[in-house]
Amino acid sequence: MGLLTIIRKNRLKEKEMRILFLGLDNAGKTTILKKLNGEDISGISPTLGFNIKTFVHGKYTLNVWDVGGQRTLRPYWRNYFEQTDALVWVVDSGDRMRMQDCKEELHSLLLEDRLAGASLLIFANKQDIQGSMTCAEIRDALDLSSIKSHHWKILPCSAVTGENLIAGLDWVVGDVADRIYYGSSSALPTNPQTAEVVVS
Amino acid sequence: MEDSNKTRIQEFYATFQAARTDLSSRLEALKAGGQPDSDKLHALVADAAKLRKEFIDANGYLPTYDQRQYEQFLKSVEADIESLRVTSAPKPKFAFKRRPPKASTPSTAQTCADHAKEAPILSAPPTSSSSHLALSGHSHKYLDGGSLPSLASSSDLTISDLEDCIVNLLTLPSLSDAEDGGQCKFTALHARNLSNTVLILPVFDGSALLHDLKRCTIALGCHQFRMHASHAVDVYLSIESNPIIEHCSSIRFAEYPRALSSTLDASPSILHETSKHLAVQDFSHIRATRSPNWSALPAEALPSGDDWGLVVRRDTSMSRDDMEEAMPRLLPAQQ
């Protein structure tokens, strides 16, 4: 039995999920994860390479990969696609100047075979800063309504205040669990709150 | 060229083999030891990440076959580490409470769609797009706090499309809703397309993101600093994380001038001794060798307190003549 087979077996037994955090540099990926983990969020340097964090969320173990988003690092994102259950796309809501860039990077990720089927959460981060674009503005700027290939949802959040961070992970875990642990055919939204979910 | 590649391939092979032996034995030790020691695990994660980085950098010259071998080993190490982290997870620092989705919890009510639907009814105060601090589209001008709107709370500051300007935001407009004359604050800076411009900012709590600067001088204190696609910029910085440059050249770094910090009242934690303004990481040059794209500003090139004083110790605007006197003393030399 190969190493990978063993890992897959473990994965099923322990109800693991693999979650990939991506987004442009300065979006707040690392800060969000540190905040979720109860760590100090000052003094974080931009990520050169990646970090892995493991959270226990109810009966699931989440392996979260946080990969640096500086332009020179983006070609390496693809090294982390394998076996991704959910993609969390983090947006700096104050970064009007790069919304176009942000949209293009996101939409090109959605074409990746190895991410097909992954749930997609968009975090409209830094809502604590006045003058940030609202969640609805970001939904339009990123043309989210054209996404038919993935279940998706957008949530306004702040890594500084913690607003909606746990709610976001709740959605991710619920959506992935519906799909991989309870059969995918029944993944239709059962709850009117998830009106943003698009089923392909 | 051929030869130098061959040497690099051999060198990388040697480095990789050494790292491989080291990582494997540490992994085995951790696996054998029951509950993995979290410090050792962290060190292992860091070293595996470093090896991955080196491998990525070497990809340009490695033959495909070698790449595949290295990739396989790295993948298996990363997977092993992942499963070790899972076994070390039973006592996490943080665990989520199970939260059954209730229709009444505010968290589930805060999706965009709900905002859109509820906004007209609740008339919740929208974060209007115009309510942030912005300076844009000026040339040959002196701009200070008076050029900005007065806002109620901390905001994003956007500065774009300036040419031959001096911007002095050491003093920001006073708060629109404060009786005590408190100042507006900004907690994020986004700047783009500035040339021949001197930008003097206070020390603030947030990140700075700058693109497309040409022959500029910028002084600021912030949590994070990222500069992209810029050329010939002198940066005077107080910072607690590693400053980042990418696609930049001829960038020089120095500490935040004392002539400026002494004028700031109630400035949040100015770091002089411990500032990391020289711990620059050039993401366009991730190698062991020194980046050719930045340097420390030599002491003899530093402006004096009087030079800065031409801009900051004044209560009136600057005339064209004042500006022409100050600019050459603060900007990097014309090339």
Ligand SMILES: Nc1nc2c(ncn2[C@@H]2O[C@H](COP(=O)(O)OP(=O)(O)OP(=O)(O)O)[C@@H](O)[C@H]2O)c(=O)[nH]1
């Ligand atoms: N005010 C505010 N600042 C935030 C928030 N989230 C992140 N920041 C700041 O934004 C900057 C960037 O945060 P990081 O977490 O390093 O961003 P990142 O996405 O990991 O960036 P890369 O590692 O370069 O890809 C830091 O200075 C954070 O303090 C937020 O919700 N509100």
Ligand SMILES: [Mg+2]
């Ligand atoms: Mg990061």
